[in-house]
Amino acid sequence: MTSTTEGAEVTPRRTPENAAPRRGRDRQAEILRPAAGRPRFTTDAPRVAVVGGGIAGLAAATGLAERGARVTLYESEGTLGGRLAGWPVDLDDGSRVTMSRGFHAFFRQYYNLRGLLRRADGGLGMLTAVPDYPLQHSAGLRDSFAKVPRTPPWSAAGFAALSPTFGFRDLARMDPRAALPLLDVRVPDVYTALDRVSAHDFLTGIRFPEAAHHLAFEVFSRSFFADPRELSAAELVLMFHIYFLGSSEGLLFDVPGEPFPQALWDPLAAYLEGHGVRLRTATPVESLTPLEGGGHDVTAGGRTDRFDATVLALDTPGLRAVAAASPELADPAWRDGVDRLRTAPPFLVSRLWLDRPVRPERAGFLGTSGYASLDNVSVLERWEGEAARWAARTGGSVVELHAYAQDPRADRPDEQKRLIEQLHRIYPETAGARIVDQRHEWRADCPLFPVGGYGDRPGVRTPDPTLVMAGDLVRTELPVALMERAATSGFLAANALLERWGVRGQVLWTVPRRGRSRAMRLLASLA
Known part of the structure; x- marks a missing residue:
């Protein structure tokens, strides 16, 4: 048995005493066992605030509520999902559809994210496999x-x-x-x-x-x-x-077969409410005040409530804002590190509803390079039910374009136009299509992992044992990234609090934490 990481013991193989179903094909995937403890709270269950309703916050709320903690989850937006949220929009043709911040790939090694989604559907029926992940350069x-x-x-x-x-x-x-x-x-x-x-x-x-x-x-x-x-x-x-x-x-990866709210977050919200979680959407947290003896007064929406512990599962701008408004939180070094966190450059998601279909052989998802700022193209009706129904009814297509790492000074209408022009280069049949409607989402709230920035990133634990962190910006000391880092850190945050209260937390999985073979490790040692 190897050393502990954020309160979790790691063993390379499943054994009867740590039995947990492996959710992938990799026989070398590692299991992370939580610290020993009783299975759940019986009396005097603590009150826990989870600040942020994205993947990390939902994972933390799940890990806590399943063991009997009294959880209140705060989300500043009106919907759950964070960067995977969705919301209804009315198109010019009278259709009501779901808009989001764009495509996300659910890779098969995202063990803990997929474990979270299994709470709503044990068979992961909400996900559908994408048959290929082609990449195309403008040079051919x-x-x-x-x-x-x-x-x-x-x-x-x-x-x-x-x-x-x-x-x-x-x-x-x-x-x-x-x-x-x-x-x-x-x-x-x-x-x-x-x-x-x-x-x-x-x-x-x-x-x-x-x-x-x-x-x-x-x-x-x-x-x-x-x-x-x-x-x-x-x-x-x-x-x-x-x-x-x-x-x-x-x-290769899977994608939700319906828009994010319908496929993922509405069922998970029902599951959490069934475990007593209070979901307070459209309620941004303004500040936290530490209490003598542990816990916090949490002020949100002009109201202050008292909690025994808090999980901060915010994006970089939200975390910096809460830390700046909470001058007694954790300690000065922790607050200074949060203040130094940076966000990645703006990105653009453009979704187009076209009056004619793209050619049937086009991939559902195509990564691109050399097409100005265009990074990928998705043909949503290839996998998403809502888009497929709209396309079948109208004879059209729903196409989504992504452009990452945009110049903050870019002229946004011009960039949106150039993105569509690049689509016409890649899929020429779209040049003759009429755009029934279009939506352009500009955001700048993803964490940046700059050169030399690792030391400033917060870990799951903080100087305050009743305050823990979760999110894709958080250091986990595990081989996880993107959505899987968010889900894993959320469960680790819950486990850290549960360990403090003597309750056994969530069993987790991860890809191997070192080279898979002795020969590879020996070669690496020659560097």
Whole structure:
């Protein structure tokens, strides 16, 4: 048994005494057992405030409420889901549809996120598999993951062999010694080694083929909503471990078969309310005041309530605002670290309802590079029921465009127009389509993981034992990222509080926390 991480013991294999169903195909996935304790509260259950109704807050509320804690969840928006929220809009043709902040991929190694969703549907019937994840460069290069093996190291080798961006000359020019850290990624060691190097400079240092750099790694790095020149190489290398060399779940993924509220959050909200959770949407938390002996007075919507503990599951702007308005919270060093957190550049999601269909062979999701600021294209009726019903009724298509890491000074109407022009380049049949309606969402609230910024990121635990953190900006010291980091940190936050009260928390899973084979680890040690 290995050392504990945020109060969870890690064992590499399932055993009868720690039995928990493995929710993937990877036999080397690690189980994280919570600290020992009684199964749930029996009397005097504590009152806990969960601040934030995104994935992290919902996971924390779930972990606490299932064990009998009295949970109140605050969300500033009118709907749950955070960056995966959705809301109704009326189109010019009279249709009522659901708008959101855009496509998200539910990878098979997102064990704890998928575990959260199983509360609403044990069979994950709300998710549907996407058959491929093609990447296309404006120069004509195209990659696919449909035929790439899933088991490392054959996954990375198969991608290199099948990709048009890798030639024998390209491979010969690479610096294998500089690439050795990819073979044995460990958390948090990877941050010690690479946090002060940019993703761009790391790839340049190993002489990664330029075409593959743009077509593959840049597409992935921009999923962090950041330019590779700003992104910490540690995050890029960790991502390589999660999807290529650390997990045999592969790079194909699932997506919700209906819009986020209907598929995910409405059923989960009903589940939480069935466990006594009070959901206070459209109620932003203004400040927290620590109490002598532990706990906090939480002021939200002009009303103050007293809680035994608090989970902060906010995005970067929200966290900074609450910390600034709560001058006694935690300690000065913690507040200073929060104040130094940065948000990624703005991003744009454009959704178009067209009066004619895109060609039937178009992929449901296409990652792009070299098309100005366009990062990907989704044809929603390929998997989403609501979009499919609209397309069937009208004979049209619902197309979504993403542009990450936008210049904050960009002229927004011009950028929206240029994005549509790039769609016409990729799918020429859309140039003749009439846009029935369109929606453009600009946001700037995703965390930035800049070069050298790891030390400022808060962990799950804080100097106040009754205050814990959750979210994709939080350090977990586990190989998780994006939505899975949010879900995992939410459960870890709940577990930290439950451990304090002597109650056993949630069993979790993660991809292996080091290189999968002794040979890979031995090679990495030569770096």
